Amino acid sequence: MSNLLIFNQNFFWIIIFLIQVFTLYLLSNSFHNKLHFLGAGITKNRLFIAKAVGYIFFIGTLVHELSHIIMARLLFVRTKNINLQTEIIDDRHIKYGTAEIEVTDPFRSTLIGIAPLIFGISLIYFLTLNINFNFLTWYDAIKLFLISQISNSMFLSDSDTKDLKVISIILLIILLPLLFINAKYSFFSFNETIISLKNFFFNSSFVLFLKNLNLIFLVTLILNLISNIFLNLLLKIKRY
Numbered sequence: 647m648s649n650l651l652i653f654n655q656n657f658f659w660i661i662i663f664l665i666q667v668f669t670l671y672l673l674s675n676s677f678h679n680k681l682h683f684l685g686a687g688i689t690k691n692r693l694f695i696a697k698a699v700g701y702i703f704f705i706g707t708l709v710h711e712l713s714h715i716i717m718a719r720l721l722f723v724r725t726k727n728i729n730l731q732t733e734i735i736d737d738r739h740i741k742y743g744t745a746e747i748e749v750t751d752p753f754r755s756t757l758i759g760i761a762p763l764i765f766g767i768s769l770i771y772f773l774t775l776n777i778n779f780n781f782l783t784w785y786d787a788i789k790l791f792l793i794s795q796i797s798n799s800m801f802l803s804d805s806d807t808k809d810l811k812v813i814s815i816i817l818l819i820i821l822l823p824l825l826f827i828n829a830k831y832s833f834f835s836f837n838e839t840i841i842s843l844k845n846f847f848f849n850s851s852f853v854l855f856l857k858n859l860n861l862i863f864l865v866t867l868i869l870n871l872i873s874n875i876f877l878n879l880l881l882k883i884k885r886y
Contacts, residue, residue, distance in 0.1 A: 659856035659859075662860050663859060663863065673867065673870040674797065677873050677877065680881060700731075700732030703795060705792065705796075706795035706798055707799050708743075709769065709800070710762040713762040714747060714758055714761050714762065717765075721758065723750045723754055725746065726747070730743040742799075752812045753813060756813045759805070759808070760807070762800045766796050770793050770797060771862055774862040775862075793865075
């Protein structure tokens, strides 16, 4: 298989993966909103429903907050406590949990903030391996439950991404002048980096990995889609 064909396949599967993650984000938000709307319409108690949803997604919230803690420890940033109590902030924003982490530089803060997405995608990948969808066992059912929990709780809040814009601007300020100066005076070479990237993307095993990853996320999307359809049916029944 030619390098160009492998690269095109990799690029295709990367795009599909990004589309699936974005769709999963939309479905997750839709599921949470419908669940709150349905519950609030029945009980008329928003805080009670928020706490009930918090209990439903307790494992997902735990994984989310532990991801922050683990990444902070890996980056040698001190951590304090994990709070898994559901709260309504300013009578509108629902917070399912928080991880208390000491203030650090924007670079490490950004990595700590995006940790739930990194760990979430990794965990979903490994949980879905070896699931026999033709004959589900109780062990497979537990893994599917965990996948549902993680996929609905791994996305980032505003506080998780507060330093991401700062880091993007800093990197642009640093890299653009360096690229301009290097293009003019050739102080250093990018050849080794480019060769390493080519070796990575022109690797047929990476194509297989991307295919498996996309298949796994397709399963996750189907689970979330079924959940949304089920809530839609409940909302229609409630209207009648």
